[in-house]
Amino acid sequence: MIDLRLGPEEEMIRETGQAFARERLRPAMREHERRGSVAAEVVRAYRELGFPTMEAPESFGGQGVSLLSKVVLLEEIGWGDAGAAFALEGAGPGLRALVELGERDLCGDLLADPACYLATIVDFAGRIAVREGRLEGRFPFVPASPKGPVVVLLPEGIFLCREGVRVSRVEGCGLGASGASEVSFDGTPAAATCRDPAALVRSVAHARLFVAALLVGVARAATEYAMRYAQERVAFGRPIAHHQGLAFLLTDMATAVDAARLLLWRAAFAPEAELERLSAWALAEAAEAALFVGPNAVQVLGGHGFMKDHPVEKWMRDIRTLAQLAGGRDEAELVAAECEAR
Amino acid sequence: MISFDVDEKLAQQLERVRTLGREFLRPLGIEADRKGEAIPADHPFFETAWRLGIGRLGPEEDEEERPRSGERTAARRGVVLGEELAYWDRGAAVALPGPGLGAPPIRRMGTPEQRERFFAPFRDPSRPRWGAFAMTEPGAGSDVAAIRTLARKEGDAWVLDGAKTFISNAIRAEWIVVWATVDPSAGRAGHRAFVVEKGTPGLEDMRAEHKMGLVAYESASFTLRHCRVPAENLLGGERYYESRAGFKGAMESFNATRPMVAAMAVGIARAAYDAAREFAREHFLLSRPLPRHRRVAEKLARMARKIEAARLLCWRAASLADAERPNQVEASMAKAFAPAIAQEAAGLAVEVMAEAGVRQDHYVEKLYRDVKAMDIVEGTGQIQRIVVARRLLGYPASG
Numbered sequence: 005m006i007d008l009r010l011g012p013e014e015e016m017i018r019e020t021g022q023a024f025a026r027e028r029l030r031p032a033m034r035e036h037e038r039r040g041s042v043a044a045e046v047v048r049a050y051r052e053l054g055f056p057t058m059e060a061p062e063s064f065g066g067q068g069v070s071l072l073s074k075v076v077l078l079e080e081i082g083w084g085d086a087g088a089a090f091a092l093e094g095a096g097p098g099l100r101a102l103v104e105l106g107e108r109d110l111c112g113d114l115l116a117d118p119a120c121y122l123a124t125i126v127d128f129a130g131r132i133a134v135r136e137g138r139l140e141g142r143f144p145f146v147p148a149s150p151k152g153p154v155v156v157l158l159p160e161g162i163f164l165c166r167e168g169v170r171v172s173r174v175e176g177c178g179l180g181a182s183g184a185s186e187v188s189f190d191g192t193p194a195a196a197t198c199r200d201p202a203a204l205v206r207s208v209a210h211a212r213l214f215v216a217a218l219l220v221g222v223a224r225a226a227t228e229y230a231m232r233y234a235q236e237r238v239a240f241g242r243p244i245a246h247h248q249g250l251a252f253l254l255t256d257m258a259t260a261v262d263a264a265r266l267l268l269w270r271a272a273f274a275p276e277a278e279l280e281r282l283s284a285w286a287l288a289e290a291a292e293a294a295l296f297v298g299p300n301a302v303q304v305l306g307g308h309g310f311m312k313d314h315p316v317e318k319w320m321r322d323i324r325t326l327a328q329l330a331g332g333r334d335e336a337e338l339v340a341a342e343c344e345a346r
Numbered sequence: 347m348i349s350f351d352v353d354e355k356l357a358q359q360l361e362r363v364r365t366l367g368r369e370f371l372r373p374l375g376i377e378a379d380r381k382g383e384a385i386p387a388d389h390p391f392f393e394t395a396w397r398l399g400i401g402r403l404g405p406e407e408d409e410e411e412r413p414r415s416g417e418r419t420a421a422r423r424g425v426v427l428g429e430e431l432a433y434w435d436r437g438a439a440v441a442l443p444g445p446g447l448g449a450p451p452i453r454r455m456g457t458p459e460q461r462e463r464f465f466a467p468f469r470d471p472s473r474p475r476w477g478a479f480a481m482t483e484p485g486a487g488s489d490v491a492a493i494r495t496l497a498r499k500e501g502d503a504w505v506l507d508g509a510k511t512f513i514s515n516a517i518r519a520e521w522i523v524v525w526a527t528v529d530p531s532a533g534r535a536g537h538r539a540f541v542v543e544k545g546t547p548g549l550e551d552m553r554a555e556h557k558m559g560l561v562a563y564e565s566a567s568f569t570l571r572h573c574r575v576p577a578e579n580l581l582g583g584e585r586y587y588e589s590r591a592g593f594k595g596a597m598e599s600f601n602a603t604r605p606m607v608a609a610m611a612v613g614i615a616r617a618a619y620d621a622a623r624e625f626a627r628e629h630f631l632l633s634r635p636l637p638r639h640r641r642v643a644e645k646l647a648r649m650a651r652k653i654e655a656a657r658l659l660c661w662r663a664a665s666l667a668d669a670e671r672p673n674q675v676e677a678s679m680a681k682a683f684a685p686a687i688a689q690e691a692a693g694l695a696v697e698v699m700a701e702a703g704v705r706q707d708h709y710v711e712k713l714y715r716d717v718k719a720m721d722i723v724e725g726t727g728q729i730q731r732i733v734v735a736r737r738l739l740g741y742p743a744s745g
Contacts, residue, residue, distance in 0.1 A: 007422075011348060262676075270350060285650075285651040
């Protein structure tokens with residue numbers, strides 16, 4: 005029967021994730037952003053909890069945990085520091101693609117080195133081309149470690165590149181903790197390829213849900229912070245939260261985050277036939293909600309919101325950056341529209 | 347434990363509502379809209395529905411509300427069936443016989459004797475009956491604490507004076523749960539609920555309002571002029587109100603009905619989506635590579651996504667209600683969100699059909715008019731936000 009309350013397993017994972025986010029990520033958030041990387045001991049601690057590959061099959065070091073549990077966890081990580089998520093996870097949004105490619109060893113290698121993580125590129129806009137198994141083109145922005153391998157999801161299939169990829173550091177708007185890179189392919193050979201369309205759908209869906217869960221987490225963080233601030237800050241003789249203009253805005257922010265989370269859970273539960281549409285919805289809704297919340301959280305704090313003394317300016321930048329990943333909001337909305345036309 | 351599936355019993359109930367909707371609610375709703383008149387109380391459909399048990403209280407009715415064993419599921423079934431009824435026609439669904447919104451206060455506040463007496467006509471299979479709930483007044487809508495209908499005790503009776511408006515099914519009702527105040531300066535503490543039975547002298551000036559949409563059921567206004575109500579019709583008896591429970595009783599029944607009304611908005615949105623999608627397919631709007639047609643697919647996708655998000659908010663509020671957990675915030679979030687997206691969806695459906703969308707012989711035109719009410723009844727979108735803000739932000743009660 006219909007029930008939208010989490011079960012005990014998901015609750016346990018949520019609580020563990022929340023504790024990690026609160027104790028290890030939040031306090032170091034600015035430090036990680038400034039350094040452009042996540043402290044090795046934090047990465048090790050996260051990986052020791054078994055979180056990175058927990059939703060993968062057991063042969064990939066997974067624990068057969070549901071995708072729902074994973075998105076519940078990622079919301080908490082996004083709440084702590086979405087930028088750190090990519091470094092913590094190792095394979096991150098590209099995990100399902102590695103599973104489809106059968107790259108067991110690479111999964112293990114990624115987890116062994118705290119400074120190494122996978123770059124996942126989702127490109128349905130024709131910036132990367134494939135000719136005779138070789139990749140051409142330049143991808144402008146991806147949260148990536150300069151030494152990691154690259155997995156590329158294209159309409160033609162899934163491609164893994166280990167060598168011959170030029171990864172150069174760029175500065176991003178947000179997600180500073182994971183660092184950002186431009187990735188160039190110049191006749192780069194694919195070390196592994198999978199052209200099964202169903203595998204591609206599963207891989208892209210996983211990447212979308214990964215990003216959507218982080219978006220929900222950051223949006224929740226920003227909403228909570230703005231709500232607390234608005235109850236403390238007094239203007240015209242009362243807390244600003246008690247002026248109706250802000251009270252309504254804040255309740256709309258909270259509702260938008262909840263609606264996005266529920267669609268995320270729905271997509272994490274989707275049967276394979278509905279995975280493409282529901283994962284596109286989840287990312288589109290999470291992006292829409294977060295892009296509404298981020299700038300408004302800054303607005304609630306006024307001038308203080310614009311200053312780095314408060315985290316809302318970081319979250320606004322993180323949200324803007326996240327909403328471009330895994331094909332972003334536009335691609336998600338286009339895919340959903342294509343599903344309507346079928 | 348998360349699940350998005352309906353159980354077997356609900357699946358069967360859904361199937362029955364689908365049949366009822368396809369064969370009766372949709373055609374009757376359209377007919378009423380064209381004629382500009384509510385479905386008459388003596389329409390044979392209501393007798394058929396009543397015979398089938400729709401709206402009629404069975405002996406197991408109280409059991410369903412609170413089963414002695416097993417999981418409580420009434421709230422979840424309520425939102426799923428509410429969505430389905432409104433999908434076929436929200437106006438015709440509200441016109442269906444039964445105690446309606448009068449049932450929750452009687453069930454929650456009434457003494458066993460009152461429950462027995464007022465529910466008895468709704469267990470009688472011989473002819474359909476209606477109940478009604480009257481809170482709104484010409485001068486008190488969202489601000490329910492401001493009602494001015496006055497209740498005075500006179501011997502063994504209460505005398506009511508005032509006026510009520512926008513009351514669904516009041517003209518044909520066996521009884522109306524009327525909210526009045528014994529002291530307008532006391533706010534909520536002065537509120538009392540009375541069951542005013544049909545034919546009570548002083549229940550006067552009953553007239554049907556003219557609405558933009560949802561024509562299939564009557565919304566009525568009426569006057570209470572020295573209307574004498576027996577003391578035993580004060581809901582819960584005098585002692586019930588000694589602890590300020592009166593207003594709370596009404597508000598608790600809103601918590602139960604808000605997710606349901608939100609779900610009905612979802613049903614209307616889904617009807618708009620289906621009509622627009624069907625139109626798009628019939629006119630090959632989705633198979634031609636024209637920019638305008640790309641916009642059609644995008645609009646349909648947005649409607650479908652928002653409908654699912656709103657539905658999940660309703661399901662969440664209902665899941666909590668069935669678990670007997672507080673759900674005030676979640677119920678109001680659903681009620682703030684769903685009607686707004688339903689309004690958007692109905693508008694997008696009109697746009698998908700271009701000029702054809704505003705023709706009265708297309709169903710979406712009717713939906714566009716019908717759906718607006720959903721953001722107004724059972725607490726406007728603004729009231730829902732105030733309820734949420736009180737809980738999450740400590741927003742003051744007087745704000």
